[in-house]
Amino acid sequence: MTATSSTKESAEELDERLVRRSLVRGAxxxxxxxxxxGALAVFVFFSVVADSFLETSSxxxxxxxxxxxxxxxxxxxxxxxxxxxxxxxxxxxxxxALVSSMFSYQxxxxxxxxxxxxxxxxxxxxxxxxxxxxxxxxPSFIITLGTFLMLTGLNLGLTKQISGTVSTKSISxxxxxxxxxxxxxxxxxxxxxxxxxxxxxxxxxxxxxxxVLLRTRAGNWIFAxxxxxxxxxxxxxxxxxxxxxxxxxxxxxxxxxGQHLLFNYDVVQSGEGVGNExxxxxxxxxxxxxxxxxxxxxxxxxVGAFIFGMTSKGIVYAQWEPDWFKFFLGAMLLLATLLNxxxxxxxxxx
Amino acid sequence: xxALIELTDVSKQYGHIKALDAVSLEVHPGExxxxxxxxxxxxxxxIKIIAGLHRHDAGSFTVEGEETRLGSxxxxxxxxxxxxxxxxxxxxxxxxxxxxxLGSEPTVGRGPxxxxxxxxxxxTTHAALLRMGIDLRDVDQPIGTLSGGERQCVAIARAVHFGxxxxxxxxxxxxxxxxxxxxxxxxxxxxRDQGLGVVLITHNPHHAYLVGDRxxxxxxxxxAGSHARxxxxxxxxxxxxxxxxxxxxxxxxxxxxAAPGAAAEVSAAAGTGGGADGAGETPAxxxxxxxx
Numbered sequence: 001m002t003a004t005s006s007t008k009e010s011a012e013e014l015d016e017r018l019v020r021r022s023l024v025r026g027a028x029x030x031x032x033x034x035x036x037x038g039a040l041a042v043f044v045f046f047s048v049v050a051d052s053f054l055e056t057s058s059x060x061x062x063x064x065x066x067x068x069x070x071x072x073x074x075x076x077x078x079x080x081x082x083x084x085x086x087x088x089x090x091x092x093x094x095x096x097a098l099v100s101s102m103f104s105y106q107x108x109x110x111x112x113x114x115x116x117x118x119x120x121x122x123x124x125x126x127x128x129x130x131x132x133x134x135x136x137x138x139p140s141f142i143i144t145l146g147t148f149l150m151l152t153g154l155n156l157g158l159t160k161q162i163s164g165t166v167s168t169k170s171i172s173x174x175x176x177x178x179x180x181x182x183x184x185x186x187x188x189x190x191x192x193x194x195x196x197x198x199x200x201x202x203x204x205x206x207x208x209x210x211x212v213l214l215r216t217r218a219g220n221w222i223f224a225x226x227x228x229x230x231x232x233x234x235x236x237x238x239x240x241x242x243x244x245x246x247x248x249x250x251x252x253x254x255x256x257x258g259q260h261l262l263f264n265y266d267v268v269q270s271g272e273g274v275g276n277e278x279x280x281x282x283x284x285x286x287x288x289x290x291x292x293x294x295x296x297x298x299x300x301x302x303v304g305a306f307i308f309g310m311t312s313k314g315i316v317y318a319q320w321e322p323d324w325f326k327f328f329l330g331a332m333l334l335l336a337t338l339l340n341x342x343x344x345x346x347x348x349x350x
Numbered sequence: 351x352x353a354l355i356e357l358t359d360v361s362k363q364y365g366h367i368k369a370l371d372a373v374s375l376e377v378h379p380g381e382x383x384x385x386x387x388x389x390x391x392x393x394x395x396x397i398k399i400i401a402g403l404h405r406h407d408a409g410s411f412t413v414e415g416e417e418t419r420l421g422s423x424x425x426x427x428x429x430x431x432x433x434x435x436x437x438x439x440x441x442x443x444x445x446x447x448x449x450x451x452l453g454s455e456p457t458v459g460r461g462p463x464x465x466x467x468x469x470x471x472x473x474t475t476h477a478a479l480l481r482m483g484i485d486l487r488d489v490d491q492p493i494g495t496l497s498g499g500e501r502q503c504v505a506i507a508r509a510v511h512f513g514x515x516x517x518x519x520x521x522x523x524x525x526x527x528x529x530x531x532x533x534x535x536x537x538x539x540x541x542r543d544q545g546l547g548v549v550l551i552t553h554n555p556h557h558a559y560l561v562g563d564r565x566x567x568x569x570x571x572x573x574a575g576s577h578a579r580x581x582x583x584x585x586x587x588x589x590x591x592x593x594x595x596x597x598x599x600x601x602x603x604x605x606x607x608a609a610p611g612a613a614a615e616v617s618a619a620a621g622t623g624g625g626a627d628g629a630g631e632t633p634a635x636x637x638x639x640x641x642x
Binding site for chain 1 (some may be wrong): 423424435439440441442443444448451452453454455457464465466468
């Protein structure tokens with residue numbers, strides 16, 4: 001009798017522990033956790049070392065810097081969850097801005113026509129990446145490295161040929177410019193603080209990406225093609241179509257970023273954007289995306305972008321040499337990746 | 351009872367290599383047909399024909415009495431033939447319920463607002479697994495955290511849920527331990543009890559005999575025997591499967607270590623010398639007369 005009752009008790013104890021453990025595991029297994037912890041650490045750090053960091057205007061600046069990275073980091077994260085890379089994102093943003101600007105200027109068309117043409121061209125670049133990947137079965141690293149180099153050359157070469165210089169002509173006096181500027185590069189005032197409209201684009205993209213990822217068939221397919229493309233194919237998931245769609249998502253975000261670039265400064269430097277692709281990837285990785293695919297989140301990538309925004313502006317507020325920015329980013333990337341790996345190991349072990 | 355699928359003298363050639371030569375088998379609802387054979391016996395060719403990956407060259411293949419030549423795995427699925435391969439076609443990092451519905455996700459809402467019916471998916475996964483006898487506490491756990499046997503069962507439950515009438519299992523116990531194998535066989539029997547016809551491919555006669563109703567033996571692409579359960583004992587099945595007379599010969603060549611009966615003789619003959627040492631050092635002169 002006593003033996004049975006004690007077994008029963010221990011069984012109940014075990015059950016309780018299971019519940020508790022799975023709660024902790026639930027929190028631990030979120031891909032964003034590492035990034036959120038990192039973001040808090042960076043925030044506290046700069047709050048201490050830079051007095052002006054906590055002012056609301058600084059917050060606005062930090063969010064703006066984060067948004068310009070975040071708009072790209074979110075679709076790049078989705079692509080990484082789908083198991084692929086895109087090294088052409090940085091220069092694709094510039095290409096998109098150049099096409100928009102030069103088309104409007106050369107054709108003396110309404111800037112919205114240029115914006116539309118730019119959307120088509122940028123999406124076509126995304127389709128090119130995706131189709132090349134699916135057709136050739138080459139690693140996406142190689143394919144998009146090729147696209148990256150070709151776009152870098154095209155940006156400079158075509159701009160020089162058409163405009164005669166390395167930058168485009170100003171289109172600020174052209175038809176439709178004020179409206180387009182409102183959409184892509186305006187200030188909104190909220191509680192007496194000015195915020196860049198890109199922050200809205202960023203938050204909107206995070207919301208849409210999260211919804212797609214977690215609540216649609218496409219999202220299920222993205223996880224599947226990244227986590228096991230053979231298994232996905234065997235159960236009827238359209239693997240090629242999913243990956244092409246992901247590259248088009250990246251292109252769409254590059255178009256948004258590109259239009260912001262154009263309407264914020266009204267001229268575009270054709271050599272810009274090189275190197276940014278690695279920052280987007282780093283933000284996605286800090287946000288918990290696995291390099292091997294099949295795991296990660298859009299919110300995580302957004303938090304990763306926020307860490308970058310805080311660091312780049314925090315260094316300025318702390319009045320340090322801005323040259324240190326890249327060093328900090330590198331260190332942050334390593335720390336975050338180690339933290340993520342450690343958390344995942346702990347979550348799997350429990 | 352009429353057969354769900356019936357293969358009569360089915361052959362398949364790759365180039366000028368005969369992979370399958372005049373093989374016949376039938377699968378009835380509520381029965382398990384075991385296909386036994388060693389490596390290279392033609393088991394995977396047979397499975398590929400039934401699963402729709404390859405077309406047969408000769409013979410007849412009927413599904414529910416209707417002559418067919420399957421063109422794709424999708425076509426096989428539409429005819430109610432579901433195949434669970436050794437790699438199981440699951441994505442380890444994804445939750446059980448997402449894996450369960452992968453490729454056939456139910457949605458609610460229209461157009462761009464179509465979203466996964468998550469509550470239904472979770473509930474159905476749990477219920478379908480429960481019917482197979484697995485009470486999973488948390489369908490949200492990544493499928494990679496389940497044991498090999500449980501994963502196999504999820505794959506089987508998935509096939510059953512999506513309306514399979516014939517379940518083809520490719521070596522479901524090959525990579526599993528003794529206990530896990532037992533669990534999987536229980537689920538296979540469970541699927542049979544739900545009225546499915548099961549084709550169980552294996553090279554383990556013990557596993558086959560535990561659940562099988564019919565046994566088809568393959569050797570070098572040809573039929574080496576076809577028996578109903580009532581006509582054959584486990585010992586005979588094992589003997590035929592292992593190659594019967596070939597095994598006897600092998601046990602001689604190995605100095606009698608393979609077959610227990612022969613081992614006793616040899617160790618008696620070797621006296622106190624130790625069977626293994628004797629067999630290893632000399633290329634066994636005493637075996638020579640046996641080989642002739």
